[in-house]
Amino acid sequence: MSHPIRYSFGADEHLFAEVSDSMSLEAFFKGMAVTRAVERLALEGVLDVCLANASFQIRFDPDRIAPHTLLEAVKRAEADAVAERTLHTRIIEIPVLYNDPWTHETLMRFRDRHQDPSVTDLEYAARINGLADVDAFIAAHSGAPWFVSMVGFVAGLPFMFQMVERERQLQVPKYLRPRTDTPKLTLGHGGCFGCIYSVRGAGGYQMFGVTPAPIYDPQQKLAYLKEHMVFFRPGDIVQFKPMSREAYDQAVDEVEAGRFDLRIRPLEFSLDAFLADPVGYAKSLQEVLA
Amino acid sequence: MIKVLKPGLATSVQDLGREGYYHLGIPPSGALDQYALSAANQLVGNPASAAALECTLLGPELEFQQDALVAVCGAHMTPRVDGVEKHQDTAFTVKAGQVLRFDFPKVGARAYLAVAGGIDVAVVLGSRSTYALGALGGFEGRRLVAGDELPVGMAGGKGRDGNSLPMALRQSLGGEITLRVVPGLYYERLTDSAAKSFFAEPWTVGSEADRIGYRFKGGSALGFQPREQPFGAGSDPSNIVDSCYPIGSIQVPAGLEPIVLHRDAVSGGGYAMIGTVISADLDLIGQMQPNQKARFTAVTLEEALEARRSYKKKLSCLSKLFPS
Numbered sequence: 001m002s003h004p005i006r007y008s009f010g011a012d013e014h015l016f017a018e019v020s021d022s023m024s025l026e027a028f029f030k031g032m033a034v035t036r037a038v039e040r041l042a043l044e045g046v047l048d049v050c051l052a053n054a055s056f057q058i059r060f061d062p063d064r065i066a067p068h069t070l071l072e073a074v075k076r077a078e079a080d081a082v083a084e085r086t087l088h089t090r091i092i093e094i095p096v097l098y099n100d101p102w103t104h105e106t107l108m109r110f111r112d113r114h115q116d117p118s119v120t121d122l123e124y125a126a127r128i129n130g131l132a133d134v135d136a137f138i139a140a141h142s143g144a145p146w147f148v149s150m151v152g153f154v155a156g157l158p159f160m161f162q163m164v165e166r167e168r169q170l171q172v173p174k175y176l177r178p179r180t181d182t183p184k185l186t187l188g189h190g191g192c193f194g195c196i197y198s199v200r201g202a203g204g205y206q207m208f209g210v211t212p213a214p215i216y217d218p219q220q221k222l223a224y225l226k227e228h229m230v231f232f233r234p235g236d237i238v239q240f241k242p243m244s245r246e247a248y249d250q251a252v253d254e255v256e257a258g259r260f261d262l263r264i265r266p267l268e269f270s271l272d273a274f275l276a277d278p279v280g281y282a283k284s285l286q287e288v289l290a
Numbered sequence: 291m292i293k294v295l296k297p298g299l300a301t302s303v304q305d306l307g308r309e310g311y312y313h314l315g316i317p318p319s320g321a322l323d324q325y326a327l328s329a330a331n332q333l334v335g336n337p338a339s340a341a342a343l344e345c346t347l348l349g350p351e352l353e354f355q356q357d358a359l360v361a362v363c364g365a366h367m368t369p370r371v372d373g374v375e376k377h378q379d380t381a382f383t384v385k386a387g388q389v390l391r392f393d394f395p396k397v398g399a400r401a402y403l404a405v406a407g408g409i410d411v412a413v414v415l416g417s418r419s420t421y422a423l424g425a426l427g428g429f430e431g432r433r434l435v436a437g438d439e440l441p442v443g444m445a446g447g448k449g450r451d452g453n454s455l456p457m458a459l460r461q462s463l464g465g466e467i468t469l470r471v472v473p474g475l476y477y478e479r480l481t482d483s484a485a486k487s488f489f490a491e492p493w494t495v496g497s498e499a500d501r502i503g504y505r506f507k508g509g510s511a512l513g514f515q516p517r518e519q520p521f522g523a524g525s526d527p528s529n530i531v532d533s534c535y536p537i538g539s540i541q542v543p544a545g546l547e548p549i550v551l552h553r554d555a556v557s558g559g560g561y562a563m564i565g566t567v568i569s570a571d572l573d574l575i576g577q578m579q580p581n582q583k584a585r586f587t588a589v590t591l592e593e594a595l596e597a598r599r600s601y602k603k604k605l606s607c608l609s610k611l612f613p614s
Contacts, residue, residue, distance in 0.1 A: 008474040010536030011566035012594040016475055023522030023531045050313040050534045052558055057534035152315035152557035155424035173525050192522040218426045230314040
């Protein structure tokens with residue numbers, strides 16, 4: 001990560017910063033280090049520091065901080081920031097009903113917008129990733145944990161990057177034209193990123209299943225949403241766990257009764273340990289949940 | 291209390307918006323035309339930041355259950371009290387039991403109805419603004435529907451019936467709009483001809499134009515320079531590794547129709563942005579109707595800041611005229 005960050009102003013209220021034009025955990029960690037350093041400066045006039053996968057953005061009030069004053073401060077933060085190689089975070093188990101009836105109904109409704117209208121999103125994704133069938137795809141999807149590298153698009157939606165070697169990373173294109181509807185809590189995938197649609201709405205990612213676990217709720221009804229209405233933060237680690245229809249229905253009942261909870265464990269993540277042994281390290285992370 | 295008899299096309303509670311949650315995907319929201327909201331509020335003696343109703347294209351029908359001083363600014367949608375025409379940009383009184391309606395807009399897309407005391411819904415994350423996609427803020431997190439009963443706050447008593455905006459402080463709406471843009475972000479990825487044609491050709495507002503963003507059509511397709519796509523970016527040349535979107539930024543999915551994001555923006559995504567509309571011109575977008583003509587013109591950051599100073603000066607003239 002020797003090359004410097006590329007900065008560009010988004011007119012008079014935004015400073016945009018591209019750490020790298022391609023996705024990697026290294027780029028994410030560098031972006032995180034610089035944004036954390038900028039947050040620590042607590043600059044007057046900075047409204048929001050937004051971290052993305054391999055870039056970040058600062059929304060500011062130019063009446064309170066001159067754009068070039070901000071740029072100089074951020075560049076200094078970039079020069080001083082030592083990219084942290086470890087992260088004190090948490091791992092969360094998210095139960096998933098793969099191949100569920102609701103995303104199936106939705107994907108059939110929008111088949112004319114898909115690359116291959118003759119098969120489902122899961123069948124398509126399995127084929128183009130060279131996997132034998134849908135079961136093999138689900139095994140790969142739920143076989144290694146995912147790193148939350150951005151929260152956004154809509155309120156509380158996590159973008160996730162699977163913690164496997166690049167050759168094993170699942171990649172699918174987005175729909176040819178975006179859908180106007182996606183069930184809430186759909187597991188989506190586009191490019192190399194997985195996501196969970198926090199709310200119902202438009203979307204272009206392929207759809208693989210649903211989770212019963214709310215991840216955004218302005219009413220904050222569940223225990224794990226009491227602290228904030230948005231559950232995910234960049235740096236969270238997610239492990240998907242396939243569930244049956246019966247277990248899903250029971251979980252939905254628990255959500256409605258306000259009793260549903262998630263399995264969450266604290267974790268010290270080491271980028272170097274992961275890069276040295278992706279398979280072994282992923283296994284050790286999964287053991288934290290056991 | 292104000293009872294909603296008919297909700298109109300897309301009426302919502304908005305104030306100046308919320309800051310500090312965009313990094314979680316929660317956009318600023320707030321009035322798309324911040325000047326019109328501020329003006330309407332100050333005519334009735336409210337602080338500029340009070341919550342009012344943003345009425346889009348087809349206004350609501352409202353039964354007042356208390357006497358109230360109100361004002362309508364923004365789109366020209368003539369207000370009528372029990373059928374009697376009232377002046378735009380001027381405070382007037384609605385008595386308990388009377389019904390306020392609006393004519394179709396002559397120009398503009400959004401009228402702001404301010405009520406002395408403000409619309410007194412709960413403050414969520416620092417604002418009363420509605421973010422409908424996230425079911426957050428405003429009245430039950432959504433646009434109004436028939437039967438809603440809107441609480442009104444305690445009026446400060448500083449507003450006067452007949453308070454009127456001087457002509458110099460009224461907005462001129464309609465016609466071909468010029469939107470000033472600071473090119474940047476991924477502008478360099480456009481082909482030379484696309485980088486020129488975007489600013490040279492006329493555009494019109496498409497039918498997909500809402501609080502999230504405005505889609506423009508009618509100009510030539512905008513090509514991106516071919517490249518081997520970076521890992522994670524997606525296969526289309528207009529794709530990038532998903533990143534943050536500035537408010538006002540212009541993206542061109544598949545190079546076809548530019549979309550300018552507004553205050554309910556999606557906070558990020560995977561389409562290259564080619565520049566950003568300057569803050570002083572965002573109000574203009576909120577007042578554009580489908581099929582209205584627009585041109586984009588390139589400006590420097592310094593010119594954007596100068597335009598912002600003129601805009602802020604107009605706002606401060608308002609607050610000097612009608613101190614709250």
